[in-house]
Amino acid sequence: MKKLSVKTVVAIGIGAALFFVLGKISIPTPVPNTYVSLQYAIQAVFATLFGPIAGLLIGFIGHTLIDATSYGPWWSWIIASAFAGLVIGLVTLKLDINEGLDSRKTVQFNVAQIIAHLLSWGLVAPCLDILIYSEPIEKLFVQGLVAGIANMITTGVVGSLLLVAYAKTVVKKGSLNKEN
């Protein structure tokens, strides 16, 4: 494995802390017992800024900490969270936000997160659940689909807004003009 840079190491640490804190904060939705998971928006933004390994480890460490401090780890979903970060990081690898953000890049970010959440909650999580916990298939796919769609919407709305706002704060190359 390529050595992680110091900045990535720190980004993973603080990203995982953010993931944890936001995972513990619940914003209610009209559906009972379902909450908006803001942590996935943060994970997507960090995966875009710091790469796939950061996305993977933020999901893994953050989700493990959330689970371990509440009811014992549910490994299949932890792995799915990590996988989502990895996929978003991989698809957005060429996306340089520091060069500014246009609508093409925003679309690419959203395509990345939709693919990632579809694979994670539609495929990885239910399959691992069948393998590990042998639960009925119908229940797992319905559960995965609901979680996946909720995460997609959250990441799509909140993540995109965050990314746009962040890009505005970055000073672009060549933004200084010579005065005549």
Next chain:
Amino acid sequence: MARAAILSYIKRNSLVHELTGTTKLIFFLAWSVASMITYDTRVLSGMLLISIVVFKVSKIRIRDISIVLGLAAVFLLMNNLFVYLFSPEYGVELYESRTVLLTIAGPYTITLQQLFYHLNMTMKVICVVPVALLFIACTDPSEFAASLAGIGISYRIGYSVSLALRYIPDVQREYHNISQAQQARGIDLSGKDKLFTRMKNSVAILLPLVLSSLNRIETVSNAMELRGFGRNKKRTWYVRRKMQRNDWLTIAFVLTVLIVDLVVTFWDGNRFYNPFV
């Protein structure tokens, strides 16, 4: 805003606390793997019994972790309910026999097999809960990175984990401050607003949080770089302790449990213990 119920390190003098972090990490991981693999009632009851004994030894009181246990109970209840609602005949399929105890309505009957399946499923989760809670409650967070390095994980990742643990309280405080400041300006996240408005409002809190976190990343990584972090292949840890006799005994014990688990579970070529046929 009420403080979220978060489990943290509880300092006590006990055999479990004396073990090194590495031992506890190995125990926790092996225990999770063992419980994930098996669906055998005999193995699960054995594991449940051991985990309760370990819990007693640790001197952590039920009172210390009652909130967390409550959460676990709710989680389990919901899960059982969903499984039953979706496939009330799943146990019948698994155990290939059917003993009806009670008919509720339509396809919803209560069969002995379904109940047995729910029992197993619940035990599978419950036998990990005490071990997971103990791992968090009995391991000094500063020893955590050292124990990850102890099982051969790159120290960079270990450092990420300890940075996460170190900055959770800071991030929490910052979130709290920002959210109160925004609430004073009329931005609300509770159920009183529409869902989409709530999501948009959350950006008003998250953006300052993300920006200040990015600044923090900059500062911390500069400081670490200045001190030469990542220069060498290995590093030593101040909090790392030598493995004692008890550590080796614990590791040997948990590996034995894992092997017994595998042998008993797969002896008859099936993950499930079936008392019905």
